[in-house]
Amino acid sequence: MQNIREPTHAGAWYTDNSIKLNKQLQHWFDDAISDGIHNNSRSKVIIAPHAGLSFSGRTAAYAYSAANISQYKRIIILGPSHHVYLKSCxxxxxxxxxxxLGTLSIDKEINDELSSTKAFKRMSKVTDEDEHSFEMHTPFIKKLANEFVKSFLLNIFTNNINRxxxxxxxxLVGNISHEREVEYGKYFAKYINDPETLGSRFRYTYYRPSRNEPGGRLGKFDDVDETGDSIHESxxxxxxxxWDILSEALKDPKQTHESFTKYLSETGNTICGRHAFGILLGALHHANRDYTSGSVKWTHYTQSSKALLPTDSSVSYSAGYMTM
Incomplete structure (x- = not known):
């Protein structure tokens, strides 16, 4: 009997009604397609948010619309840990x-292969069920992989996408150092070169009046420069x-990794997937392949609210993909 993880966030973070969920996802995919985001046979990495679907679902669809999912046997999902403190993966x-929308099997062969390195821990069932960063991707993956895909999407994707x-x-990616990101990148480098593998938050405390001016930490009761950018613009x-830094990932993964780490240190931008990005950049470096024909594409950006005061909260959601 299979040991199956239930969709513990369904009914709260997104609808648990399969018909409503399928319709909602289809609407977002339609929007992305209308904006020119079509499946790309060379897409290798999907960059998508993992908040409640009412907040970030549309943005995520703008990433998954680029995935020609029928050509892959597996998707490796790198998700940040939100509920347990972890210094590893x-x-x-x-x-x-x-x-x-149905069940997605976990690739036991890859799981066991990574486990054999002794570099990866095993989540408890409770930890896995509490974590949302994987689950919020699964409806998109299953939507693209089963018979709920409508006929016009079947024409965009290859014919064998059905079921x-x-x-x-x-x-699960913990709070790891730059050096550990590079180390973990070694374990994923082989999958960068595997044609059958596809890879796939923010609390604002840093403000600068404009991109060309120095910034600093913004306290709850601090004033915002009225002559400069508003907080949401900052x-x-x-x-x-x-985005600009990560867009250079395929030109020089090692330098991009160093620049990204420096950027995070200087700005304090708490990008939820920062360590997952670090591992990806490490994997790109260790894969040691020619990426000159590849590119990084950013397809959607939105904020949960337009913050005007230091007491306002705002979460940013980004979508994109890499071709190789």
């Missing part, structure tokens, strides 16, 4: 993830600066 203890048995490999500027 950890694997799922389950055999499969259930979703309102495509793609597997997932959830990897947030956007910081986020797009990260």
């Amino acid at each position: 950890a694997l799922s203890p389950f055999d499969a993830y259930d979703t309102p 495509h048995d793609i597997k997932i490999v959830p990897i 947030i956007s500027g910081l986020d797009h600066e990260a």
Whole structure:
């Protein structure tokens, strides 16, 4: 009997009604397609947010629309740890993830292969069930892999997408150092070169009046420079600066990793997937392949609210993909 993880956040973070969920996802995919985001046979990495779908679902669809999922056997999901303090990476203890749209099997072969390195811990079932960063991706993956995909999407993707048995490999990423990101990158480098493998938050405390001016920590009762950018504009500027850095990933992964680490240190931008990005950059470096024909594409950006005061809260959601 399979040991299946239930969709513990369904009904709260997103609807647990399969018909409503499928319709909602389809609407977002339609939006992305209308904006020119189509599946790309060379897409290798998907960059998508993992908040409640009412907040970040549309943005995530702008990433997954670029995935030609039928050509892959597995998707490795690097998700940040939100509920346990972890100084390493950890694997799922389950055999499969259930979703309102059907079940996704975990690739046991890859799980066991990574476990044999002794560099990966194993999550407890409670930890896996509490964590949302994997689960919020599964409806998109299952949507693209099963018969709920409508006929016009089937024409965009390849014909064998119907009931495509793609597997997932959830990897919980802890609070690891730059050096550890490079180390973990070694374990994933081989999958960068594997044609059958696809890889796939913010609290604002840093403010600068403009991109060309120095910034600093913003206290709850501090005043904002009325002649400079508003807080939400400053947030956007910081986020797009990260985009600019990560856009160089395929030109020089090692230098991009160093620049990204420096950026995070200087700005304090708490990008939720920062360590996952670090591992990806480490993997790109260790894979040691020619990426000159590849590119990094950013497809969508939004904020949960337009922060005007230091007491306001705002979360940024970004979507993109890499081709190789």
